[in-house]
Amino acid sequence: MxxxxxxxxxxxxxxxxxxxxxxxxxxxxxxxxxxxxxxxxxxxxxxxxxxxxxxxxxxxxxxxxxxxxxxxxxxxxxxxxxxxxxxxxxxTPQVLDEIRDGIRASPLPPAAKTDLMGDMADLFAQVVxxxxxxxxxxxxxxxxxxxxxxxxxxxxxxxxxxxxxxAGLKDAAFLVSDGRAERFSTLTGEIRDGRITVFDDTVTGAQHSMGTLFSAITRFLGFVPNNDEYKVMGLAGYAAPPKPNPFVTDLLTLHDDSRYSFTEPLRTNDLHSHDALFEEYFGPFEDTLAYTSRVAAAAQEMLNVATAHQVRHLEKTSDLDRLLFEGGVALNCLNNTPLFEGSRFEDMQVSFGxxxxxxxxxxxxxxxxxxxxxxxxxxxxxxSTPVTPYLGPSYDEPAIEAALAGFTDRVVVSRLDDDEVVEQVAKLLTEKVVIGWFEGRVEHGPRALGHRSILANPGFTDIKDIINTRVKHREPFRPFAPLVLEEQAPEIFEMGRKTNSPYMTFVFPVRDAYKDRIPGAVHVDGTSRIQTLTDEGTPRLTALLRRFIELTGTPCLINTSFNVAGEPIVCTPTDALNCFMGTEIDYLILGNHLIAKR
Known part of the structure; x- marks a missing residue:
């Protein structure tokens, strides 16, 4: 089929x-x-x-x-x-009717209700x-x-x-949370033998969407919602949440049935409906690190409290020992580690998709x-068939050579065999250089999982600033994720009950003995969002990391997505070459070609 x-x-x-x-x-x-x-x-x-x-x-x-x-x-x-x-x-028409009923019951002025109901009817008829x-x-x-x-x-x-x-089609409880689906923003349930049961009393409407509220905060801080929430996560590490936290004490209400709500519901017809409330809580907006990080830390704590409340109820409702967390809110990796560690579940999975x-x-x-x-x-x-995130297009040697033909006057190319790629790149990474890494099929999802990556040595204290300013063209507060061998990860990071994190969906504290050894991969709060590597999952990248460790004693490599701010991760060899030439990336590995600029 x-x-x-x-x-x-x-x-x-x-x-x-x-x-x-x-x-x-x-x-x-x-x-x-x-x-x-x-x-x-x-x-x-x-x-x-x-x-x-x-x-x-x-x-x-x-x-x-x-x-x-x-x-x-x-x-x-x-x-x-x-x-x-x-x-x-x-x-369905029933979904449209329920949305209209919700609008009619809302506190909107009559004219606004009429306009919004008309917009929803047109959206239904013309688009969805x-x-x-x-x-x-x-x-x-x-x-x-x-x-x-x-x-x-x-x-x-x-x-x-x-x-x-x-996760291998194994029975599991689940939590799904995002901006909104057809009508709702979050729910819980379980899957047994492929059949889904939704716990109806946990369903939360879109007007109380944690995903949409976090996006509204993202916009308030000057970033693009549904795109830059990870910037808010990065900012949260620069401050402690205020005590008391108005997001938790004044805005968020937890209910006995696992749901939560906001004392001031979201209004989908007003993109800035909560901006005045945010300024009431934190004062007039200031484009400063002190202000934005304080708001970000408060928002992060609110999200953590809300999802932990949902999981505590799910623990009582389902007797399964595995938890799946999906939806856009599940990409908030700062939340995922304490969410799992505070639960009774034996395992928690957040997929690459x-x-x-x-x-x-x-x-x-x-x-x-x-x-x-x-x-x-x-x-x-x-x-029984392992699923890999490397699901997109790949490009063979003729395709790579055809792309290189368009850059012959601007690059110097060396053709290497597999062992030489590992040896040469490992030696280059002993220095303060930045390398574009392009191999195999494009990874799926928003994380750079080692096939379209930018690599660097985390042993240099200023390497993060170099990549942010000269390569990625992005904010200086943004952290970078380290690649680490799965078998070595618990020695370097405080992983608690987790044994791996192959998709960069969990954040762990760096052990004190290693903070000075990998400063470029340690965020200001002493944590790292890691990707664990195995020989089976990413053989050549894992071999590169092993050789790099032998040469330097540094147990990790910096890994960030192969793109610049505002652009998708590169896909084709030409995409990679254009990004390479338009940034201060020092070297590019394109399949088995080592490329430098003339």
Whole structure:
């Protein structure tokens, strides 16, 4: 059985721009962000790529034409070969009626209610209804799927299934939290034998969305919502939350049924509805590190308190010992470690596709799991097949050489074999240099997981500033993540009950004995967001790290995404060469080519 998962809308950006002014710093109200496609064949994930990697528009909401074309070409199939088309949204007329009922019951003025209900009706008819989505698919691909072969998967169930599938299809409790789905922002439940049970009393409406509130705080601090929340996480390390914290004591209310609410609900028709409240709590906005870090630390504590409250209730409701945390809020890695350590769960997984980048995987997996032709034996086979995040396009030697032909007058190229790549790069990294690392298939999701990375030696105290200013062109307070061998990680970091962190979704304190040895990878609060490496998962990168350790005694390498601020992670060899030439990256590894500038 072949299942194609699709996320993205042709007109959603235009619609929200026209109706809510959702452009630039206000873009977080868009649906379909992180547009992507994914392909399952007989339960095996064979291809997945985000549209932004191909159309070069970061966080694109556009219909994923390029991503779909690549997935089908990678598998050597056409639309006619696809058995099921899965969409990670299920906007039904009932959903629209419930949204309208919520607007009618809101405290908005009558004219504002009328306008907002009209906007929601138009959004439904023009963009997100089943018919609108199928019409969009047909207009952009030339193929209209048979409705009998289409599955519309509720957004949060797609998130939950993403975590379930990528964690090996093992029974688990789950928490999903993001900005909003069709109507809700967060819920809990469990998955047993592929069947999802939602604990209905834990469902929280969009007007009390922790994801949207955190995005509103991101905007208030001068960053782009639904894109720059990680900057707020970075800022939080520079201050302690105020005592008392008004976000916790005045804004957040915890309920006995695991839900939480805000004393002042969010208003989706007012992008700045809480700005005055933030200034009431913290004083007039100041573009200073002292002010912004204090607000960020307060917001971080609020998020931690809210999700811990949900997990405490989930521990009582489910007797399963594994926890899946999915949705955009799950990318808040500062929260994940204390969330797990404070729980009774024996394991907690946050997938590489936890945000909307992964919901095409979840939608496809949900459609496959719930198809009558999917047998238990098929599920067992899929569960025994390891899933890698390296799911996107790769480029062979002819493709790399063709790209290099366009740069011959600007670069010097050395062709190396595999062992020479490891040896040469390890020796280069003993110095204060920055290296672009490009190999294999593009990783899936927002983290740089070692195939499209920028590497450096964390032993230099000023290496973070060098990368931030000369390469990434971004704020100086931003930290960098270290690569570490999985077997050595507990010696260097206080990992508690975690034994690995392959997707940079957990943050750990650096042990005192190592802080001075890897200063470039230690944040101001003494922590690091680590990626653990194994020989099986990333053989050449792991070999490079082992050789680097032999040469230097430094147990980690800095790893950050191969891009500059405002651009997607590079995908093609030409993308990599353009980024290399447009920054002060010293060397580029492109497959087996070592490249320097003339």
């Amino acid at each position: 072949i299942v194609l998962g699709v996320n993205g809308f042709s007109r959603v950006s235009e619609f929200f721009s026209e109706r809510l002014g959702a452009t630039g710093i206000n873009k977080h109200y868009l649906l379909g962000h992180d547009a992507a496609a994914a392909l399952l064949i007989d339960g095996r994930l064979v291809a997945a790529v985000e549209e932004e990697r191909l159309n070069r528009e970061k966080k694109t909401t556009d219909f994923p034409t390029h991503a779909i074309d690549w997935c089908l070409a990678e598998a050597g199939i056409t639309y006619d070969d696809v058995d099921l088309f899965a969409f990670p949204w299920n906007w 209804s089943h018919e609108a989505m199928l019409a969009d698919f047909a207009a952009r691909t030339g193929h209209r799927p048979d409705p009998a072969r289409v599955r519309f998967v509720p957004h949060h169930l797609a998130h939950a299934t993403t975590g379930y599938y990528l 936890a945000s909307d980048t992964g919901i095409t995987i979840g939608a496809a997996a949900h459609a496959w799991l719930h198809h009558p032709d999917t047998a238990p034996a098929d599920i067992r086979t899929a569960a």
